Amino acid sequence: MSTREILTIQLGHYSNYVGAHFWNIQELSFDYTGTVKTEVNHDILYREGQTSTGEVTYTPRLLLADLKGSLKTLPATGGLESATNDEGDLPWSYVEKIEDPPAEKNEFLSDIEAENPPDTQDKKYILEDNINTWTDYLYPRFHSRTINVIKSYQHGDEHEGFDIGSTGRSIWKSDYGDTFTDNIRKYVEECDSMQGFQVNFDCYNGFSGLAIGCIEHLADEYSKTVLAYPIIPSYFNDNNPANQEERDTSNLKDSMRLVNIALAIEELSQNASLFVPLCTSDKGWRKPGNPRSFEYVSYNHALYYHSSALLASALDTLSQKYRHKTNIYTLSDMCADLTGYGRKMAAASLRLPFAFHESEYLIDYLNTTTQPIYTPITPSCKIATDKIFQLITVRGIPENYLKAPMKEAKEQMNIPAYRCRDIKEMFELYFQANNFLSATNVTVCDKPLEVKNPYPNIFSDKLNKYGFIQDDARTSNIQSCPVIAGYHNGNFMADMIEKLHREVSRIKFAKLHKFKEEGLEAADYQECLDRLAEFKDNYEDDFEL
Known part of the structure; x- marks a missing residue:
């Protein structure tokens, strides 16, 4: 049976929240007894390797990016003891000296890392008050090249935030992008019959520009399918301002997020094979809006730990289509079926x-x-x-x-x-x-x-x-x-694009000084909005199936 490998790329803090749940679902469903019938070909998303001591590893075929300070308890080397990648090369962050004291681990992490770990499935963990980042509930450990930290920006820094897509573009064009593309190449060279790439990314901040640069590279360098999920959180900390000053700040941040989203979607319409925006709140544009309702589920949409679990569950279920052992349906087949008439965006x-x-x-x-x-x-x-x-x-x-x-x-x-x-x-x-x-x-x-x-x-x-x-x-x-x-x-889908175009067209670009400082000219911005309107036209002509 052909492996049909896929390389997954996760870019951004919220996307890594989704990814942590996704990889937890994969790993906690593994059968190590050989007695359970397995429907999924795990080799599509995972790779086998060895540590420097000869221990066999089975880790996600994954590259992820986040900002400095976001990893907390997870080492930048992926967390495997004596980890080294199979070619013998070390990641560029491997020799970094860590001065900060080790982060405190919650009960779940302490249990799974204990010398004699208890059965974690017999316990009821209340983690909601102990999740500060996505590594606080991450079960698996990663290959040494998986984690790629952007060291020039600090996670949670309100004064110099990574909040403009153009900033991410600049990072991609730097040495960071060179290292990232080199890691892509190494993963691709390991594959026998690769299906393509799955790119999950925060589309509302600097990671949108990083993702677009990455997807352009994939489209230029590899003749493979690129399935992209631009992801929007269900809530932002500035969504409930208490006074006029906070309202003004919230509106400005909201406008910046909206511009990043619009620019990313327009670029995806040109370079992705298929893209599917995701959000567990109903609006997404401007403010995320009210949380979507799921019967027999009660979740706090302000907690990324909660909302990201829903999106990860969707991704795991949707990906069964091209990971099932009995199904010859590939990533390419799926994208081809869904994107007729230039309709590259789906719901x-x-x-x-x-x-x-x-x-x-x-x-x-x-x-x-x-x-x-x-x-x-x-x-x-x-x-x-x-x-x-x-x-x-x-x-x-x-x-x-x-x-x-x-x-x-x-x-x-x-x-x-x-x-x-x-x-x-x-x-x-x-x-x-x-x-x-x-x-x-x-x-x-x-x-x-x-x-x-x-x-x-x-x-x-x-x-x-x-x-x-x-x-x-x-x-x-x-x-x-x-x-x-x-x-x-x-x-x-035309109505969705129309809502986005209408909202972003109301923004006075001249007031968004940070975009101009990062090199985005008003004429280029307007040209992008015009192309977004043209993309909507693909959905307005009547057609017959």
């Missing part, structure tokens, strides 16, 4: 958990529900029901939940869906009935999403340990849950 959705009663059948639930079975996680986006193309992934619904046996079926026999032989057929019939002039490709995975520690405790006690609704309150930790996630594209 994403999530239903977490996809919960119905433990004594109910799927056929009854789908036949009676009047609500959409997924929630958009793309900003300023309401997914249409007609004239769309969508790729849906369903996971974690056992076949015995499909329908009643014939001798017990009773009224179910009168439902056309009773003829469906499996989960896939039933969902295909559901979407055929509910989406006019649309095409839906459904992937079904047996294995549910595993939400083991340190996944946040955001699920209702009405769910049993497998994520289905029960009559009695749950007393033990939830271990897994069924999930639906999807990619969607169609005319409805």
Whole structure:
């Protein structure tokens, strides 16, 4: 079986929050006993190597970037003891002398690093008050070339923030970018049949420019698919100003974020194979807005630890499409299917958990529900029901939940869906009935999403340990849950781009002095906005599937 490797690139602090949950989900679902059927080909995202002492390692094929001071408990060398990469070269940060005292570790990190670690899945951790950065709940350790710290900017510095896309562009053109591209090359040279690149990045600050520089490099140097996720947090610290001065500061920061987003999306329309903006709040542009609602989930949208877990769950589920062992569908196939007519931007959705009663059948639930079975996680986006193309992934619904046996079926026999032989057929019939002039490709995975520690405790006690609704309150930790996630594209995306263009056009660029100081001219800025408006036109012509 061909490995079909993918290199993942994470750029930015919030994207690393998402990434920490994503890699936790991967690693905590590994089976080391050989007794569990594995649906996913983990070699697509992971690589095998060795430490300098000969110990075999299995680490994410990953490059990430963050600012100085963001790592806390995680060494810049990735955290593996006696770590060195296989070619014998050391990362440029390896010999840096660390003067700061070691950061204090929370209970979860202390447990997993103890000499005789306890079973962390038997404990209930309350980490919400002990998460200061994404490394505070990171379970895996990384290859020595994975972490690339931008040392010229300090994380959390309010006076000299890394908040302009042009600044990230400048960093990319420096020695930092040369080192980063060299690390990309080393990963690519290790691959036998590479699918392409998955780039997750903060699109509202300096990392937007760093990401665009990186994606341009990937497009120029490698004839591979580039799937990008520009990510916006669900909340910013300046979203609730208390006085006029704070309101003025918040509005200025908001305008800067909005310009960064607009510039990034326009550039992605030229250089990415496909890009899917992500945010768990409804607006995204200007202020993120109200948090999206997920039934049987109660999360604090102001906590990155919470909101990033939802996005990571979506990414893990969506990526099943091109990581499943039985599926020959590749990253290139997926991007080609979704991006007809120059529509390179798509929306994403999530239903977490996809919960119905433990004594109910799927056929009854789908036949009676009047609500959409997924929630958009793309900003300023309401997914249409007609004239769309969508790729849906369903996971974690056992076949015995499909329908009643014939001798017990009773009224179910009168439902056309009773003829469906499996989960896939039933969902295909559901979407055929509910989406006019649309095409839906459904992937079904047996294995549910595993939400083991340190996944946040955001699920209702009405769910049993497998994520289905029960009559009695749950007393033990939830271990897994069924999930639906999807990619969607169609005319409805034009409205999203129009909202972004309208908001950013209201900004008086002359007042954003920092952009001009970083080299962005007003004429170039206006030209970018014009191209963004032209990109919207790709979604406005009627088409037939």
